[in-house]
Amino acid sequence: MLAPLSAQEVRQAPADTVASFPEAPAVAPQPPAPVVPPDFRVESTQVKRVDVVEAPEMPDLPPVEGTITLKVNTVADPGLPDPPPLPPPLPPLLPDDPQVRERLAALAAEHRETTVGFISATVYDGSRTLLHCYPSGGLDKQVTAWSNVDFNHFCGFATFEATGGDGDVRKYSLLMGIGSVNTERWRERAAEQGVDADVPEIPSLPDGAPSFVIETENPAPECVALIEDLHALYRAEGARMAEAFVAREQAREARKAYLLAHPPKPKDVTVNFWKRGNPAPATNGKEGGEP
Numbered sequence: 426m427l428a429p430l431s432a433q434e435v436r437q438a439p440a441d442t443v444a445s446f447p448e449a450p451a452v453a454p455q456p457p458a459p460v461v462p463p464d465f466r467v468e469s470t471q472v473k474r475v476d477v478v479e480a481p482e483m484p485d486l487p488p489v490e491g492t493i494t495l496k497v498n499t500v501a502d503p504g505l506p507d508p509p510p511l512p513p514p515l516p517p518l519l520p521d522d523p524q525v526r527e528r529l530a531a532l533a534a535e536h537r538e539t540t541v542g543f544i545s546a547t548v549y550d551g552s553r554t555l556l557h558c559y560p561s562g563g564l565d566k567q568v569t570a571w572s573n574v575d576f577n578h579f580c581g582f583a584t585f586e587a588t589g590g591d592g593d594v595r596k597y598s599l600l601m602g603i604g605s606v607n608t609e610r611w612r613e614r615a616a617e618q619g620v621d622a623d624v625p626e627i628p629s630l631p632d633g634a635p636s637f638v639i640e641t642e643n644p645a646p647e648c649v650a651l652i653e654d655l656h657a658l659y660r661a662e663g664a665r666m667a668e669a670f671v672a673r674e675q676a677r678e679a680r681k682a683y684l685l686a687h688p689p690k691p692k693d694v695t696v697n698f699w700k701r702g703n704p705a706p707a708t709n710g711k712e713g714g715e716p
Contacts, residue, residue, distance in 0.1 A: 435629075437636050438657035441590030445661060446582060463503035465697050471497045477691045483677070486684055494693040502699050539584075539596040542651050546576035548605045553627050556637075558648050566645035570652055572637040573630040574659050576603055578666040581673060587654035595654060635659045 472494060479489040543559040554576040558568045579601060586596045608624050615622035628638045635656040
């Protein structure tokens, strides 16, 4: 049961909480080398024309359909190397060994745990967001809150970290589902169907500084910390996040317009098939092929 609106308190992230995105690596990863296919020696070929229907690149575009050429080549064995053998099994852990426990504790202290934040966000009219948060997937710790932040701006990244006033660093990995609602259109459709719109009552939230209202009674502290840290991140990076969202939407609309003007066609397919000798048995790192 949600707390009555009169009992809700508008809150902001603590002023001494600093949130940010992880630093980009100093050296960008190199793209993988292009795959060079073997020089197949074709022995026979079968060709068919096939009508296909493929899913569009974007959900609001027509399907990609057409007739393709399917070519199946029987080729000579190109002599590709066998796949590498399976790695040897790991040695069993000894949880009762004091040295093992000490090492595990040291690793846990060195590499702080990352909290996985499961978040369902529904944005109403681009200005208020209804949040359902589950820290580390704990359904028993679900917290419901309203925010004055458009959580569409949280798309495009998955990790961030926050540092509290006590120096404690909290790392997050987000799994977020986001949807948008136009309440005016919702009411119009409800009126056409002769039913109540049942639009949720949104608590009074100020415009400006990122603020929120928690509606769950006795919320789990770790979930409150997650909500505070999300708003601390938007306080620090909100302008850049909003600009990135607008740029993504503009790029999406431009791509959509291009695809409508130049409908894609499914591509032809070539399959190379050959018979190979029996591969070397996987030994799992043991002699004699012992399982």
